[in-house]
Amino acid sequence: QGFLKNERDNALLSAIEESRKKTFAMAEEYHRESMLVEWEQVKQRILHTLLATGEDALDFTQETEPSFISEVGVPGRSALDSVEVAYARQVCLYSTLIWGCHSALNLITVCPSQTGDRNVSELWAVVKQMTEVPLVPAPSLLKSRTSIKMQMAFVKQALQSLEQSYKDYTQVTIFGNLHQAQLGGVPGTYQLVRSFLNVKLPAPLPGFQDGEVEGHPVWALIYYCMRCGDLMAAMHVASRAQHQLGEFKNWFQEYMHSKDRRLSPTTENKLRVYYRRAVRNSTDPYKRAVYCLIGRCDVTDNHSDVADKTEDYLWLKLNQVCFEDDGTSSPQDRLTLPQLQKQLLEDYGESHFAANQHPFLYFQVLFLTAQFEAAIAFLFRVECLRCHAVHVALVLHELKLLLKPSGQSAQLLSHETGDPPLVRRLHFIRLLMLYTRKFEPTDPREALQYFYFLRQERDSQGESMFLRCVGELVIESREFEMLLGRLEKDGSRKPGAIDKFTDGNGDTKAIISKVASVAENKGLFEEAVKLYDLAKNSDKVLEIMNRLLSPVISQISAPQSNKERLKNMALSIAERYRNQGISAEKAIDSTFYLLLDLITFFDEYHAGHVDGAFDIIDRLKLVPLSQGTVEERVAAFRNFSDEIRHNLSEVLLATMNILFTQYKRLKGTGAATPARPQRVLEDRDSQLRSQARALITFAGMIPYRMSGDTNARLVQMEVLMN
Known part of the structure; x- marks a missing residue:
């Protein structure tokens, strides 16, 4: 029997050990995969910021002494210049019009072509002329764009543009x-x-x-x-x-x-x-x-x-x-048109047309030969003309004329296997994100308008790029109220900028919940609480508040401290939820209010109000204060959440300290008096020691491993009371 028992114990232990190893290996693998995904996103953002569009795009030469003071712009000042502001206003107008009538509008009709700059006016005239071509029905945009009928239409439009331009030139020459x-x-x-x-x-x-x-x-x-x-x-x-x-x-x-x-x-x-x-x-x-x-x-x-x-x-x-x-x-x-495109783009190229000195001319050369993507990518490389390139891309995207890569890891301008030799694809998502990166911190409302163009785009995980960009924008800018709205005292939500792009409260709630989830995953728990509260998800609000409150409830409150801030935040939530009759899941709800009561207990305890603190812990029924209630409290302990259990050591020590303080005060009162007979003093002395023994017994019986120091201190104080 002893041998069989030993074999059985060994089998159980080996199974437990094997399960432990598998669990740790699985957790490590999940952690590694999560880190890889996160690092990939960080790499993409770094690459986007560095504009890796060519070998000489980056210049790391350092002519001056490096400064370790961050160059931060003047607070409140927009990062957009006057031309970009004009474009942003028109994009806002366009999104308002298209959202209001729910029909397709041509973005080019609201783009600011009359800027006073002849080159810009000519650019938009060319874009308008070349985009007035109906799409040929085909299985894909690539087949439609490369169809004979559509190529003929593009050439016809280009000829009309060049002929009208030359006619205008002859008139100017004559009148001069x-x-x-x-x-x-x-x-x-x-x-x-x-x-x-x-x-x-x-x-x-x-x-x-x-x-x-x-x-x-x-x-x-x-x-x-x-x-x-x-x-x-x-x-x-x-x-x-x-x-x-x-x-x-x-x-x-x-x-x-x-x-x-x-x-x-x-x-x-x-x-x-x-x-x-x-x-x-x-x-x-x-x-x-x-x-x-x-x-x-x-x-x-x-x-x-x-x-x-x-x-x-x-x-x-x-x-x-x-x-x-x-x-x-x-x-x-x-x-053929592909032969002409090859001559202009590859055989001659930028150097032949002196593209650096005449960027608008080279853009027109490419655009008039239906090389839209290459034209936009070229213009985007010229920093002062980047805004024009982006808005031309927006026009083509809205007209469904823009060829885009199938994968999210493609370069800004790419060629895919199976495409005709001269076909290029433009990474529209990357283009737009590179453009908005400049003014997201200073002009988040304008950035939101641009992200609306990504409403149909999906990332590699199938997630909406609009939601993803909005989430990152809110987290980076911290403009929660302006973008997502704010919660009024009566519990209603004041609309934010995001409401312009949603059909109703359900859509807005989904977006806010998504942003809240992003904040939670990034460890921004306080922001996540506010966002989940805005989305009226009381379960998540109290769940995260419980996680935030648990580590701080036993700390001493001080002005501007984490505990003070979190306590005020929790109290305002609790007051509003009670007034409005809002409740969460029962276990989460009870844990939240118990944590608030424990905060009050520790505040009284640290303030030296031992009697008030004792009354609170007695009413909470968290720890036994008599031998008869030990079993009952041990049984109840199994129903407590981890947030409560993690604070049990501090609760026991504080309660034992209160009993010890009351015991010392009792011994320090001196001899019995008529008002307090000896029998009363003895009964009180016996009661305090009984309560201390109940705490010791409870600490030994609960199925929770506390530190050895906690048990030693409890026993030490209990011994001093004998």
Whole structure:
């Protein structure tokens, strides 16, 4: 029997030990995973802040002595400049409009395009023109964006933008040189071009062919009419000089009436043959350019004599882009949109266009060739133009034209496996968070407006990025009341900025609860209490308050101390909950009010009011004060929460100290008097010792391990009372 008992005990102990090891290993693994997730989030925030967009993006050179004083901005001063403030106001207006009518609005209609800066106005004019393209139905945005129909639409919009811009340029040139231009009274593009050439080509140079119309080379007139986007005006010139142009008038007429500005394969082939035989070596640069435009031939010729500006070059090349291979074009006569995109983005690149000196021009080059994401990413790298890039991205995002990466760890501009070679994706979430990081501490209300654009975005865990960003914003800014509202004395909630983006109290409550959960997970328990209280989650309010109160209830109260602050906070909650009839789960509720009573007990005890403290502990029925109640208190102890149990040692020591103080006071009163007979003194002496023995017995019987020092001190005081 002894052997079997020993084997059984060993088996139990080994099972317990194995379970203990597994539990600790599991806890360690959970802790490691939690730390990895947290560290990954910290890394992402660091990388976002450092703007890791290029090899030379970071400059760690240190020219001055380092300062250990943090450079904090002037309190209350906005981190937004005047342009950013203007954008923020329009974003606020847009979110108000879209939330009020619950319908799709175009953000570009409220963006501040009239800023007084011509470059910015032109930028928004280009964006407006290029985004007026309806999405082609397709399984994905990528397939829609790369479809032939949509690419044709983008090229058409780009050509219209370039043509209108050039027409405006000719008008400015003419009105700046009215005497030389000799503008007639007849309106129209032809008269505009004729006057423009009076300024640009006051005397025809040698090399122009096929005669003149009203003193100007016929091919120059045709080219500039086409450059201004007026084919009817160009046709008017061709008609006046048709006897000098051979078959050109018929070819141009077909080109003008074609649906997509494309000659039929037969006509195009005849024109190309004629071009190679009679036009390619012509000394008239405008003639060569016009033939290359309508015949889409000799696409390698840049026509630098005519297209001397980037916009002219881009217009010429976009006119030569073809979308369908009819089998009759040779490689040198075929230019596709991806080929043009590659030339501009990779073959030429930023250095060719002097992008650092002319960022708006390079942005337009990329944007007009439907490389939206690359254009935005480029502009975002220029710090003073970052706000424009962000709001262009917002416009494309709201119009569902922006290509975004499938993963959250992608770079700001990325290319995914399976995408066409020239397709780039823009990390919209990162872009927006990088932009708002600058002014979140000083302008949280404005940052909230921008986070609303992330309402449909999800992180890798499937969590709403809007909720996540709002949570971080509230925690970082500490603007709880302004963003989430505040609790009035009557228990009602005064709305905050977040209420603008919610359907009703339920949605607001969910957001506040989410932020409260974030605060709790970060260890910001007092903030979490306020937030859970705001969300009317009384269980969590009292649960966290119990955890906060438990370590401090036995401390001495002092002004501005943790205990004093937490006590006042708990008392205000308790008073409001009682007045409004709010209650939590029974166990949590009873623990909370018992902790408040124990705070009162210890305050009386530390103040030296031993009789008042004794009355409180007697009414609480927490520890036995007679031998007959020991069993009852031991049984009740099993129902107490850990917050109460952790304070049991201090409660027992304080109660024993009170009994010992009363005992010493009793012994110090001297001999018996008529008012206090000897029998009364003896009864009181016996009662105090009995109460001390009851405490000792209780301390030994409860299923809770207290420190050896506690038991020793209890026994010591009990011995001194004998």
